[in-house]
Amino acid sequence: MPKVNMTVDGRPITVDEGSYVLQAAEALGIEIPTLCFFKYVKPYAACRICVVEAKNKRGRTRIVTACNYPASEGIEILTRTPRVMAARKLNLEMLMSRCAPMPVLTDLARKLGIDQPRWGTGTDMCILCGLCVRVCDEIVGAQAIGFASRGIERFVTTPFEVDSDACILCGACAALCPTGHIRMEEASDREVVHSEITLGPNAAISVPFRQAVPNAPRIDPEFCVHFRTGGCKVCASVCPKECISHDDVERFEEVEVGTVVLATGYQDFDPTPFKQYGYGRLPNVITSMEFERMNNAAGSTGGKILLENGKEPRAIAILHCIGSRDENAHPYCSRVCCMYALKFAHLVKEKTSAEVYQLYIDLRAFGKGYEEFFHRILEEGVNVIRGKGAEVVSAGRDCQEGSLIVRCEDTLAAKFREIPVDMVVLCTALEANRDAKDVARRFGISVGADGWFIERHPKLGPVSTTTDGIFLAGVCQSPKDIPDTVAQGSGAAAHAMSLMIRGEVEMDGAYAVIDDEVCSGCRLCNDLCPYSAIGFDETKKTSSVNPALCKACGTCAAGCPSGAIRALHFADDQIYAEIEGILS
Amino acid sequence: MRPIVSPKELNDLRDRLRAAHDPNHTWVQLCAGTGCLACNCEPVAAAFRQKIHDEGLEGVVHLKLTGCHGFCERGPLAVIQPQGIFYQRISPDDIEAIIDQTIKHGKVVTKLLYRDPASKTRIEKAEDIPFYKKQVRLVLRSNGHIDPTSIEDYIAFGGYSALAKALTTMEPERIIDEIKRSRLRGRGGGGFPTGAKWETCRNAKEEPKYVICNADEGDPGAFMDRSVLEGNPHSVIEGMIIGAYAIGSHEGYVYVRHEYPLAVKHLTIALDQARELGLLGPNILGSGFAFDIGVSRGGGAFVCGESTALMASLEGKVGEPRAKYVHTVEHGLWDKPSNLNNVETWANVPLVIEHGADWFASIGTEGSKGTKVFALTGKICNTGLVEVPMGITLREILHDIGGGVPGKKKFKAVQTGGPSGGTLIVETRDAKIMRSMEDAGEISPGDAVTSLLDLPVDFDELTQAGSMMGSGGMIVMDQDSCMVDVARYFIHFLIEESCGKCLPCREGLRKLHEILERITKGQGAPEDILTLQEISETLIDTSLCQLGGSAPNPVLSTLRYFRDEYDAHIRDKRCPAGVCRELVGYAITEDCVGDAKCAKVCPTGAITGGPRNLQVIDQSKCIQCDACYQVCTFNAIVRVKRDRAADVQTTARQTWKPVKERTQAEARA
């Protein structure tokens, strides 16, 4: 970009050719007032407040608008001559005579030395700066609003002055409107989602949550204007390091490794289908994860325990085993709920004066110091009731005690109870990720009926899997708490390390071989191998087994119609001999 | 029709067409321009056809419907060729006489000839009529002679020979050089040198380039471009092709008002014919040069005559102007180099190419070459389209060609350049008033000319006088026009036409209008004059486009030449021309003959008196509609300052005498 030398109010500056005078003045710290300029949209030059005097090399002086007058070699810009100031003043006075005395105008009037605008002020809220129209068109790309009519009748509206589908509700126009003339309104009766569910700020570009790794912002294409309309990209233009790219696409990178630790974790059980708990139906019935989020100092309530109406709860019920130890959901124990439920009770006691009710089936405080913690909770005055929460119902609006009623059978007191509370926390089960089977297949391991990955041996191989070099860590194998997870993770890491240090893998003697002399290359076996150990040699036109990948299941040997595949140690003739032997 | 693939073939065609022209045949060139259409020329044409048919003269007598002959005031018009007899105000009933006498027996029908009011003689030939005598018709040379829907007619009249010359014998640079040397200036109003514009556009780096014809003629009272497009569309097309060839463009557009249906029709026919003949298309006249023209119809916004707004409109966007700090010749239509000229400019191009720059430059003044077409309207006898050489004086246009003001009224002013142009004083002002204004410092000494009637009409002179050439509208005003009201009227027009994008134009025009309206209502304050000037300056300084930038011209020029009228309104609450309703009162003087015409037209029944008696206006009922003033043939109704109307009326009552008595008294005297 060629540079040009110019002066603004006598001060020299070198700028890119074609850049605008306003930018040059800004660089020099010289303020030029404007009502319609915004640096991310094209200059519009409609308000004519930013007028300055420009003197070109030939000495010709004229009034130009600074926002879109291109810098050229040798021009002299004067921003505060009497002619300029008079024009600005008169223009503003004329505008004010039409518009309401809004701060954006009165502030500017004060700056320009207008005490009393000569034609007074009007009532219009719109100054016709066009920022909204331009941001909607140029940045958002929605073109949902525009000018209608012309001359003094001109006004901003949606097409045909009706609610427009073109509007994507981004709010950019309202955000940019200098007078507040444009407002966002709730147009339909959309459900308000409990704000605790999201883990981070709800912006299109944000760090997903505080502890995110890597701790860097990412663009959420669902919210980002660019991915909805193709426009905007303002973030990219403000990033000084030019880190933001909207053109990046998902790509797969191959990494060659010798060993893998699977730590894919779990997913939270969704209690919505269990209508009796009222989740998603009744207010202030939340899951443990949502409660945890609320307690986080970085959460939306700043760590305060609050009801949806913003008030502090007076009583909270914590229901254990929602989805765990339940024939209708998961038969297993999720192992962590008891202890975190106790922790919740402790937090509630610490932060509020609310009553806490723990509704449990059995309290499984099996770890080191766990039982002691339970006793501490009891001492803190938490009501611990043995009996699974049966139902949560609304108490009706006028109820004095609380808005929700929890019903349960107190099996120790042998009586049916109804407990009025403000908030119910559901300790939802840990369940296997819905894609656990796909992951297992990818790594050649198995999943149990519950969806957890199966270890090689429940006692002797709790970390390794039936596939050499693949190790398990954490809840993906089965529910476990943090200490157990750390222990298993360390074990998995150690296993992996030992393989890596050795640098080689010991192989089993049992594997399949294909007799090159017999194989005719029919390729019937190729897709049989779940480990993709069988490859086809296009030049030799025969298939062959990679013994390092082969796990000796023998399926290929059974499937070879030519008898070319021999499953070592389980060869056809060996099995025939066995058959003959046992039947003789 | 077979496409023409070489200039020679074009010449051959022309020769064939001319050879086919039988000198013994008769051609009736009947004007079918919009003016004559309005004067009912269609029944005349139908009657001609019928008569020709009835007399069995088909094939010997040809009726040709041509474009505007210019003398709209006298329509319907026809010229009988080859004799060149000019008939005017023809009605269907006259056809029989024309055919029987003139065509069959060569006798002139005298009553249809133009009668010169000065010499009181009938004139047979058009070129002898004063209206035509002082004109130099170049752009309009073929208007009135050719059938605009026939490309053969145009070719037979020498059309497209300039194109052939340009494509075969001239390099693009040569053409630009020729145009530059001709010193042709844009006829759209600004007067920018055409050659220089073309050169910049040619040198602009980006491709493709566009050539555009601005036919968005929006000025009230202007119809030059329309007449050219209607009467001779091929001249514009030819000019555009030459321009495109010179600039290096392959795509052109004509942006024409939707309100010009006939122009659009003739232009479209002409384009189709040109395409069919290979004069537009991929290989024009076998030269390898490709060019074509599209037609885009404007929605009638005045601002779309502004080049950037026009281009925005062409692009399909809202027709709003943008800043021209970067010129459209570099970044115009679709951000590509675009050369825009108006209809008349394009129509001049073939002339320059055909006859040479030197010939063209020999016409006109030092700064302005060639001719200019004006639409002469308003209070003038010979309303119509006139083409005059640059440098002709206003007096020649108004008196010699225009025939002066009708009735016994006096010239007052002429408005040129459309609503953004200026109003020029042409009447002889009271020297005493002028001197007192000069003394008071209200006008500068140089302005105290008594009249601008002898002002030579060219770009620079008009600008210097506070008006502008504009596209050629020329509205004549007589003594009955109030200059403050005229200014108010034009500002109101511009308020309606301002796009509203930039603040000064949108808000400033409104403010100007508010003030002017106040003045015309007698509520003006002395400081209003200053405010008007202040707003005008800001408008000129800070408007985004020339619509706003030139909008104060009506105010400033009237302030300059008719300051006394403003003062009369503000200081004396009086409208000297008697136009401003709020200030004027109507009274009937003793001249009343009692024919009661006025009482019949009065919408409020304010006039009473009975037949053959003095008519009296009831001031409480009068709404100053001016209807009575318009109908009184005895100038008995006067427009006076409102508060004096009752007095005048009272005086009349005292002095009025019945007509009979008056005649007797006169007889006695």
Next chain:
Amino acid sequence: MPKPKLGLYWAASCGGCEIAVLDTELKVLEIADFFDIVFWPCAMDFKYDDVRALADGEITLTLFNGAIRSSENYEMAKLMRAKSTVLCAFGSCAADGCIPGLANFTSLEAIERYVYDESPSTVNPEHIRPQPVWDVPEGTLRLPQLWNTVRTLPQVVDVDYIIPGCPPQPDQIKAVVDAVVDILKNGKPLPPKGTVLGADPRACCEECPRKRDVKKIRAFVRPHEVVPDPEICLLEQGLICMGPATRGGCGAKCVKAGVPCRGCYGPPAGVHDQGAKMASALGGVIDSTDPEEIERIIAGIPDLVGTFYRFSLPASTLRRRQVRP
């Protein structure tokens, strides 16, 4: 040195194998020249007694074609075995049972019932059946007796070599003859007993020019139901081609002509049961895990055993169908 002696015999078969010998064209003259043909009932006038007159092992090489279907076939098998140094099961019938072996799908009784009573062209009101022994005034007439179960030659006598094919391809016969001539002339060692001659160790696919990819079968089709793509493996197109489970050597003639291999060269070495192997292979590549869909796909295999065992039923693991009275 006297000429080596050659015997050819035709048991339960169509005779195509012997025609195949003649199809060796000029080679047959070479054979006649090199060998002293001592027994070839099809081509020359010999009596069984001529063979019986020979010393044991006097015939150097016997090419025995045809399955063992009757007592006569059995007798001749034993005779030829005794008189031959090298006994070769020649052709699919002798080797695997072939088309005559399809009789094992039913019982002798059922066959006779049909042939002598039920077939539409039969008029036999007295239900006369062939009698193995019939006394007439001139003496006792004896007819060979048909067996209920067809056997392969190796199942009834010791066989030295096998030449498969229905029929063995003339090129392969020529090659075998050349090899035999080479051995006899030049004293080369014999191949190990039981060797399959005149065929490839690999399956038919080896000779198949079609393009093969990994296989996933969602439905089986019959040849008349589709126009097969000439470039692509027929099995991939859902046609049951026995090629992968069939010994090569034929030159993949059928497949090249667009007809799926029917398996005439018998199972490749190491495969016990051609049909079961094919069943296993196909089962592996059926593209479904839904039991019902699997059933549906399998049901689409036309004539399962007839397809899988067309040439090898008597040699198969189960050897015959269990026919319950």
Next chain:
Amino acid sequence: MSFEPNLVGFLCNWCSYTGADLAGTARIKYPPNLKVIRVMCSGRVDPNFILEALAHGADGVLVCGCHPGDCHYVEGNYKCQRRLPITRMLLGEMGIDPRRVRLEWVSASEGVRFGQVVSEFTEEIRSLGPLALQEWAFDAAAADAQLAHQGGDHA
């Protein structure tokens, strides 16, 4: 003496064989008729093995593998699941009751179930009776006797 079926079982190494082991260590009682052959995966079970077993005197064949989805080799059992129906269909056409071949899913933890499966299968085969393939082996003596009866000369 009642008929004691002679049964051959092909058990996958990871589930069923372990399950059988478990049945043993858990002292679960089931009939002793089943003779077990261990294969690494039910996918290894070639229909040839089943025919071979039947041809060599087995009255029934039981194939056990991991439950669908639990296969140690990901989907070997699915292959078995596809081969067995073909085998059974083949047997049916060969005049052998398809019930003599059965496929069962037995996991490593299902010792009890293994016992039940073996018991049920044994009873079923018992009710079907011995397989006793007709004319499977070639009876040379009978053929020779026939020849002698015929007079030995057909010429």
